[in-house]
Amino acid sequence: MEENRKRYKETFAQALEISAEEAETAEFQKTEKWDSIGHMMLIAALEEAFSVEFEPEEMLTFDSFGKGIGLLQEKGIAI
Template sequence: MENNLQNYIDVFCECFDVNKEEAKNLKYQDIDSWDSVGHMGLVAALEDMFHIEFEADDIIDLSSFAKGIEILEKYNIKMS
């Protein structure tokens, strides 16, 4: 079984060119690459990784690494 949490971390690392520890503490606009364009890239990468389509409210609410975990769990993506 694939590790969803590791996949989630990997998406953040790839999208924003950060390491694992940096990814876990990220919040929207903490770094230059997480701007509106970077945000949509992250959303697209997460949708591809987990085979889901976010609702508009969830795209807006995705404001941090931690919040993203909450949102994914809403879509029955277990983060363990």
């Protein structure tokens, strides 16, 4: 669980080019690099890191660091 949490934070921060601390408070359209393109890059990075696929509806509701954790939990990832 801890390992997944760490991987999530690292992937998140790397995809959006922000620090791990900044990642925790990141919000779609409010964090500088988390624009429309950043969003797709973040989704691609998380799909690769956790071998999951996001549904279009999920991509649209994914707008904060915490929301991403919830979506991964729904996919059976212990995080």
